[in-house]
Amino acid sequence: MSSGTRHHILSVLVENKPGVLARVSGLFARRGFNIFSLAVAPTDDPTRSRITIVVDVESAPLEQITKQLDKLINVLQIDELAPVDAVERELMIVTVTVSAESKPELLSLTEEYSGVVLDEAGDRITVSLGGTPEALDAFTARMGAAVVGYQRTGRIALPRIV
């Protein structure tokens, strides 16, 4: 869950076609590298998709994977984003159990993290919040054992404007 120092973020612009994600992920799988998180969606140009891959790998094999990715016909551009040079966001939805006493605390924490309540029934509340991966980690840590359901999107990222 936490973002370790060996994480690399690859932002891969691809043709929006069947099988392209399998080509990309296959290059990681073949070398036994685990993809930490993955987010895929079309860009403003619907013929193209952007794949944001967070992968836990040393730099030398990453360079080789990047070069192999670049050889895929359907891959248009690859940028490796250093965390300091990128803006990153991730979306999380989380269901927690609350009591009468803890509910106001949860609501105020949710507000503090600019989250919103999506659903509520009995002693459970589902909230969504977007933010940096670190912020989501921090929020989750404060919820502790109250968390009963948890889903994150994987991060998306763009280079900082310079």
Add this chain to the structure above:
Amino acid sequence: MKTNGGAALIKALELEGVDVIFGLPGGAILPVYDPIIDSPIRHILVRHEQGAGHMAEGYAHATGRPGVAMVTSGPAATNIITPLADAYMDSVPMVVITGQVGTAGIGTDAFQEVDTVGITRSVTKHNELVTNAADIPRVVREAFHIATTGRPGPVLIDIPKDLVDPTNPNSALDWYWPDSVDLAGYNPRLEGDPALIKDAAQLIVAAQRPVLYAGGGILKARAAESLLALAELLDIPVVTTLMARGAVPDDHPLCLGMPGMHGNYTAVTAMQESDLLIALGSRFDDRVTGKLDAFAANAKIIHVDIDPAELGKVRRPDVGITGDCRLVINELITALKQIGAPEVQPDRSSWKSTISGWQEKYPLAYVQSEPGDLLKPQYVLEQLRDNTPDDCIVASGVGQHQMWTAQYWKFNHPYTWINSGGLGTMGFAVPAAIGAKVGRPDRMVWAVDGDGCFQMTAQELVTAAAERIPVKIAILNNAYLGMVRQWQEMFYEERYSEVYLSPDLPDYKMWAEAMGCVGMRVESPEDVLPAIQRANEVDDRPVVIDFRTDAREKVFPMVPAGKSNSDIVVGPEDVR
């Protein structure tokens, strides 16, 4: 013009200049086999789909043009995966067309359905499942473009049956032919960076002990002449890897021959002792480098390759240049002349005399057989080499016979040596030789095969006999999986496990005759030449000669696996 997908496919292949398809029909590809009857394209009906793929490879190796194979879905597609992987490893331009079940059946476990694009993704340069008949001309155009440009490789097109069946409305399209190919994500860089070429030139003229390390990329780039010009300008020796044999003539004084695990002492040691390796279209394969951190430890590296992923993949270059070998070498020659080459180079006479000293001290050698003993495989190869035309094409399988051929043949022309280098595919020789002969009917084509390899793909000699393709096969029959036997003898304390095949089960002469070939058996040295001469005279059917060779003979020199190239074992007397 209204047409259908099947007719459009054949027309597109014609427009790509395809003159021959190696294939075998079946259910899903059936509609495409109807328009073939009316096409000028020759179709060669193979006996196994693997044969179609290796024939397409042999054709491509010999001609430089893309080989084309066409087979049906399911088991046919899985049967052609080995040739795809082989072509991918050795950068062979090839287009494979597979039939697929109809679009409505895809994903339903239909009869003869496999996920062909899924299972071939990692062994093709590109593949494409066609989902719309109107895409067929464009996809064919793109496939040939991708297969033949940049680093060449195999491309697979998977076409569902309904898109090529004229009775199905899904097959209807308006014919068109794209003027050009528009692939935003595919722009191979051909020209080398001029600044890097200047850097390379500076390293070269400063080097004391340089070696040109020529790989298969030289042949793919049609760069043999440029390479020779570079070597001669600088008076620098060249090693030609297994994939580059013939790129520089073996009888040229600068040619040191083959490096690697079974390379000759001089080629291996010259690289090992060099202070500059100029790698041209080569990829620092483990069979060339031996133990990597001990490989050419004091050498700087110039690495030229059209595939940027090769630069630094194994050994980090001091100067890495992405580009087409022919163009980069030509630019390098210009840059070298501009800085005063060859005159500005240091005196390398001691390096040259060191090399010629190795050549004198450590020639390739074997001991001739005693009367009554089985043939020495090297003797058979020398006789074959000396009694075939200089431009004879020779194909091989994988194993001892392959290494002996690579060592003992004199390759004096590019594109005369066809083998499976990267994948090491046993059974490659027979179909590859057939494909080569189809592509170059003007040339004599011999395959040197092992008895183990021959049994894997021999059925394609039926194809060759039926199609009157007069290839000649020399089986070096030592009754063993010889290379495995060699390893078991040397590294497993002579514990021979599952390597014995028997010299006469099958009876190769009778088998050859049953397949419509001339069959011969040779057991003594004096019969070798007459058999070869008789084979050379046959031009209406294939010939198979069963040469009974000595199983005790091993391939030397040898760098044992995992050892440094400096630990090269020159001959049996040197085995510790």
